[in-house]
Amino acid sequence: MKDNKLITLAFETSCDETSVALLADGREVLSNVISSQIDVHKVFGGVVPEIASRHHLNNINYVYEQAMNEAGLSLEDVDIIGVTKGPGLVGALLIGIATAKSFAFATNKPLIGVHHIQGHICANYIEHKELEPPFLALIVSGGHTDLVDVKDYQQLEVLGCTRDDAAGEAFDKVARVLELGYPGVPKIDKIAKEGNPHAVEFKRVLLGKDSLDFSFSGIKTGVLNYVNSEKQKGKDINVHDVAASFQLSVVDVLVTKALMAATKTGHDKLVLAGGVAANSLLRKMLKEACDKEGISLYYPSLDLCTDNAAMIGCAAYYKYKAGSVDDLYMDAYATLSL
């Protein structure tokens, strides 16, 4: 406890980022350190692929110390320990879990395993102090595209998800084809601003009238087919136009489905989360559509959109409040339903 507030220590290692955060009473972020923001070159002497667990292992103690220092706390102040238990890369998840378990064991404080998607939703609780369930959530990232009915802090129902590629993944792959570099979402966002979004009509895949599932593999292939056929004709491709047209087609589908889900559930609040939530066209078009329907739109600031431990800490806090605690046998899950 610190100043009579419950202190959460949280770990996130589900994919590329190693992150440790400290929160007071679930919504107040005291520190939120993400390894990609640290000068990894200097500390470890070279860029290393962050995909493998070994790199999380290298980073985690350093990131933990940084988080503690920034928050001005010591381990005695910590009340509960939260960690992502899935979905994600098992080897990567295990580093966060093993670390969290060690702290839980050493301090005898409760351990709380968190679903990564629930974490993304909770990023909005941190950003918008007044936000309370129920609401509809759209989570779009490199690994996920989900529409979730958030009935209460702990009661979540997945209404739709991707059947093939996640939205962010489609951005990454199209950026690769257009030779724009990684990550795809900001690269395409930037270049699309100078393009005509109606230059090429890429087919929107809606999977039937009532379906709330997504499919972005077809749009990706559509871009590839277009690029290949133009090349075969010996024509130059206008990268700006292709990027803008592709972006519009993906955003169109996301907005359409989100509004469909809002109508279906009757929610008047829509919460956007995940790395793709940073896309300016998505924010703009969702805002316009929501305004028209009288729906309030919420989204987190940039550093809370991408993977971070603060959102995991927030989710852990609410799970703890609801009486849900894990034991030291808790496992990592590559796939995990909400």
Place this chain on the structure above:
Amino acid sequence: MTKKIISKSEKQTEELGLKLAEELKPGTVIALIGDLGSGKTALTKALAKGLGIEEQVTSPTFTIIQEYSGGRLPLYHFDVYRLEGEEDMYELGYEDYFYGDGVCVVEWADRIKELLPKNTIYINIDYGSQENERIYNIKY
């Protein structure tokens, strides 16, 4: 042995996957080699269906490995595009999968050629002359 199969639609690709799935044995590794959008994940979906897996098979690009149980054999679906080399495969503990009890499907397998077992089934996917046409060269 090499087999060349031309598929003119997603439906035909699914039929191919279902047929291939019938012959799969524990410890089989299938190397999928083909460009973006050639349908590597689409073929894997059909293989999974053929194995009796009811779960939704999605792209493993983000997680690198996706595991599916609940079928006739477990399925381990890899996308090694983002790996920087063979060393990353060791870190992922690939041997447990490649020499395990299930079927491994590896997208972008040409990136880890040296690690593929001797009896690997290679499937090269090329674009055909039509938009939805794909040419499968299967070597085993």
